[in-house]
Amino acid sequence: MFQKPATIQDVARAAGVSTATVSRVLSNPGLVSDRTREAVLRAVQETGYRVNQAARNLRMQRAGAVLILVPNLGKPFYSGILAGISEGFVGSDYAVLITDTESNPLQDATLSGYFIDGRIDGAISLDGGLSAEALAECTRCGAGGRIVFLCEWVEGQDFPVISSDNAEGARLAIRHLHDLGHKKIGHVTGPDGNVLTTARREGMVAERERLGLPVRPEWIIRGDFSLESGHEAAHRILAMHDRPSAVFCSADMVAFGLIAGLIAGGLRVPEDISVVGFDDIEMSGSFVPALTTIRQDRHSLGRRAAEVLLDRLAKANEQSGREPALPVELVIRASTAPPAY
C-alpha cells in the first residue's frame, strides 16, 4: 500500500554498483571515481534513499542518541537550558532523549542499562541526586567518560561539570544589598543536601562575614527552590520579631512566592523589605516589582554541556573534572532598595 523505504541494495541495483560502493559514496566520497559517484548520487535521488539508522548504529556499535536527565521538566528554569542543549546537538547526528527523573526515578542500574543495551552513547545530567552506585555502574561498563553534569553535580565524583559560578552569584547578591545599606540579610536556601544549596549558602555566609554583617540563625530559612517554599518563608518572616531587611533567595521562583506572601502579609517590597532572586528566568523582568536577581545564562549552559559531551564522544578523551564556571551577573531591578530605617 505504501512504498517501503529504499535500502542500500535498491540504490546499488539502480546504479549498477555494489552496496559497498554506495556506502563509500555516502561516507567517504573521495574513494570513488567521479563517474560512479555521480551515478550513485543520481540513484539516491531517484529512490529517495536514506540511511537506515538502526542498521547503521548496529554496525557501528553506537546508539546515535544522548540522554538528558532533568529533575523536573515542569520547572520553567530548565526549559531554557534544554533549548540550549537541543541547539548544541543540531547537526551532530545524535538524537536527544529527555527523561524526567522525578516522575520517572532511576534505579541504580537504569542509567548504565541504557548504555549497555545500546540506547545511548552519552548522558547529560541536570540531576545532582544520582546515586554513587548508579554512577559506579556506568563507570564499570565503560560509560564513565560519557557522562557530563550540568548545573548540579554529585559531590566526590570526577565527572565533568558545567555550572554557573554559584558562590560568586551569592557574593554579588550580598554585596549589592550591603551597598544599599542593608545589614540584616536573610536567605532562603535550596533543599538540604543539594550542591547548589551549599554553594550558594556558603558564598552568602562568606560574604556576610567578610562584610561583618550580623548573623541570626533564624534568618536562614530552609526552602526547596519552589514557589511554595517562598510562600512559607514569607510566613516565617512575617512572624519574626526581628526581621531581616532584605532576603536573598536561592531561586527566582522562591522570590516570587516570597514577595507574594510578604505583600499579602501587609509588607511592601522593596520599601519594607528587599528581595533578590537567583536565575533570572524569563518572567523575572516582568514581575511586579521587577525582580533584582543573579542571571545564569541558561542557554549557554546548555550549549556548553552539549559541546563538552560531543567532544568526549568524538575523542574519547578521559580528562575529567570541573569546567571553568560560567560567569553570573547581577541584574538590578525594582525589588531592592535601601532599607527604610
Add this chain to the structure above:
Amino acid sequence: MFQKPATIQDVARAAGVSTATVSRVLSNPGLVSDRTREAVLRAVQETGYRVNQAARNLRMQRAGAVLILVPNLGKPFYSGILAGISEGFVGSDYAVLITDTESNPLQDATLSGYFIDGRIDGAISLDGGLSAEALAECTRCGAGGRIVFLCEWVEGQDFPVISSDNAEGARLAIRHLHDLGHKKIGHVTGPDGNVLTTARREGMVAERERLGLPVRPEWIIRGDFSLESGHEAAHRILAMHDRPSAVFCSADMVAFGLIAGLIAGGLRVPEDISVVGFDDIEMSGSFVPALTTIRQDRHSLGRRAAEVLLDRLAKANEQSGREPALPVELVIRASTAPPAY
C-alpha cells in the same frame, strides 16, 4: 579494559542452548520448558545481559522512539506538557526525542525523513505551523497514521488532535467579566494564523455578541503569546482615549506583561482595569495580583497525547480526527474585579 556488554550469544553459550531459545525466553516464555527457562534466566543474571536495542529494532523494523515537536522549548507553558508526555511513555519501550522547531526549523522533508530512516515510529507535534507539504510527505511514506497533534493543529488536515476546549475557555472568561459588570472588554490575541488565536478570538467574539457587549476594533490587539506582546499591549491601551475596563489575554505570559505595563503606566489592577489570562501556568497563582485565568490541564494534555499515539502505534488503526476537547476551568483570583465606574 572495560567489559563488553554480553550478547545473546554469550547467554546462549552460558546456558547451553541456542540463541533462538534465549530470545524466546525473553519475549515469549510460554514456549520454553521450565528447566530451560530457568537455566537461561540464570545465565542472563550471570552475564548481566541486556537486549541490544539497535539489533532488536533493526530486526523488528521499528525505531523504538517517538519525536516531540515543540515550537519553543524555552516557554514555560510547554514544560508541564512535556512532563505529561514523558510520563505517558514510561514503561512503553519507546524513547522520547524532543526537538525545538524554532531553533531548529523543519524542512519539508525532515519529518518524513525521520520516519524513513528509521529514527522514529511516531510523532507528537505541538507545532501547528507544520507545512502541508511536510505532512503530505509523511502520509506518502506511510507515517500518516502515526502523527498526533497536541494543543495546536493544522487546519484542513485529518490528524488526531488533542487540545483544550479553547472556545469554551474564551466564553468562560468573557462571561466572568460580564458577570462582574464589565461591558468594555478588550482582547490580546495570539499570532496571526495560529489556530489557537482563531479559536479563542472567535469564542470571545461570539460570547461578546451573545451578551450584547459593545465592540471596538481597537480593543482587539494583536499579540503573540509572549510577555513582550503583553507589554506592548499595555502601551496601546494606556494611549487609548476610550479604554476597555477589562482585558482577556490569550496567554498568561501576555497577562503578566500587560499587568506589569499597566501598573508601570499608573493604572491599578484590578481596580482600574481587570485582566484575565489563559493557561494557568504555575506562576499565575503567585503573581501580584494573583491572576484570574482559564486553566488548561497541561499534564493531562501531554499524557493523553502519549496514550493516543501509543494506541495508534499498537493497533495501527486508521481512524482519525479530533479527540474530544479536554475541559478547561475558570480560576478566579485577584486580577479581576467589578469596574470602577
Add this chain to the structure above:
DNA sequence: TCAGCGTATGAAATCGATTGCATAGTCGCC
C-alpha cells in the same frame, strides 16, 4: 509396535548497513 500429534529446541535466514580483504585494471618506469 507404530502412526500421529504436540512440545521443545536448534539451524539458518534475515533486517540494512559498514568495512577488511581480494581482485581487476591502469599507469609509469626501468
Add this chain to the structure above:
DNA sequence: GGCGACTATGCAATCGATTTCATACGCTGA
C-alpha cells in the same frame, strides 16, 4: 615488455537480535 604501485570496485563477513522452518523427542491411542 614486465613488474610494482596505485586506484576503483566487489565479495562476503559482521554487528546482535528475531523468527521461520525443520527436527527430535515423548506420549497417546489403536
